[in-house]
Amino acid sequence: MRIDILTVVPELLEGPFSHSILQRAKDKGLAEVHIHNIRDYSTDKHRNVDDYQYGGGAGMVMSIQPIAACIEELQSQREYDEIIYMTPDGELFEQSAANQLSRVKNIILLCGHYKGVDERIRELFITKEISIGSYVLSGGELAAAVVADSIIRLLPGVLNDETSALTDSFQDNLLSPPIYTRPADYKGHKVPEVLLSGNFKKIEEYREQEAYRRTKERRPDLLDS
CATH class of the missing domain: 3.40.1280.10 (SPOUT methyltransferase, trefoil knot domain)
Structure with a gap:
């Protein structure tokens, strides 16, 4: 390009x-x-x-x-x-x-x-x-x-992980769900257990639910489009 x-x-x-x-x-x-x-x-x-x-x-x-x-x-x-x-x-x-x-x-x-x-x-x-x-x-x-x-940033090969752009906010009219990294427990503030479970089906369901919840709270107009 x-x-x-x-x-x-x-x-x-x-x-x-x-x-x-x-x-x-x-x-x-x-x-x-x-x-x-x-x-x-x-x-x-x-x-x-x-x-x-x-x-x-x-x-x-x-x-x-x-x-x-x-x-x-x-x-x-x-x-x-x-x-x-x-x-x-x-x-x-x-x-x-x-x-x-x-x-x-x-x-x-x-x-x-x-x-x-x-x-x-x-x-x-x-x-x-x-x-x-x-x-x-x-x-x-x-x-x-x-x-x-x-x-x-959307061009193939630009991002190290090309799937990253596909999960950005707005790609499917939803905001991105909450994301976390280590440590799993920071002064009592813990990462949701489902993300530590290794159960990828449940993790995907959690992310979809959180994306919908966050969009409904912050950008409900996206759900109407």
């Missing part, structure tokens, strides 16, 4: 892809993440990438020219399955979307900034718009990192 991220502040994305699972995926050759500075594509002598809104109003708007130039150059090199705009008014990102995107080959993530992008970018290039929550960030960079992480 290849993910190209378009941003005006590439420094914000240097850390997330240099450690842990994401770095492992890159080292194994399972995923490539390329970060592009939109300013490099500006024809303005000062490398400006924003301008005032037509019609007036607070906030600057990301200009069409440098974004279009960057996308068009990438498209001339390969075909992209999705060109995604990270925006608060996009579709709420959920596990099912991460599952779907983990099966494609090439993705562009466009990070919004300032007041947003010129609407013509959305009309001409964008195939999907994603929000990671009903709140506003200073830019789409952190959201793009979240989306990339959630996709890359």
Whole structure:
């Protein structure tokens, strides 16, 4: 998989892809993440990438020219399955979307900034718009990192135990059940006996019951979907 991220502040994305699972995926050759500075594509002598809104109003708007130039150059090199705009008014990102995107080959993530992008970018290039929550960030960079992480960890071979991703919260519209590790008794706080029993049928039944209980308590909306 290849993910190209378009941003005006590439420094914000240097850390997330240099450690842990994401770095492992890159080292194994399972995923490539390329970060592009939109300013490099500006024809303005000062490398400006924003301008005032037509019609007036607070906030600057990301200009069409440098974004279009960057996308068009990438498209001339390969075909992209999705060109995604990270925006608060996009579709709420959920596990099912991460599952779907983990099966494609090439993705562009466009990070919004300032007041947003010129609407013509959305009309001409964008195939999907994603929000990671009903709140506003200073830019789409952190959201793009979240989306990339959630996709890359699902790629076969990225996790040491590939069944781990299949038992994550939200994979079956349930939250994960409680989990424990050693010691079995910490100052009188004990691990449930069933998990120590070695009876895998009972352990699986316990986990299913606890997953349902936790979901009903914390996210009952998932049980209705």
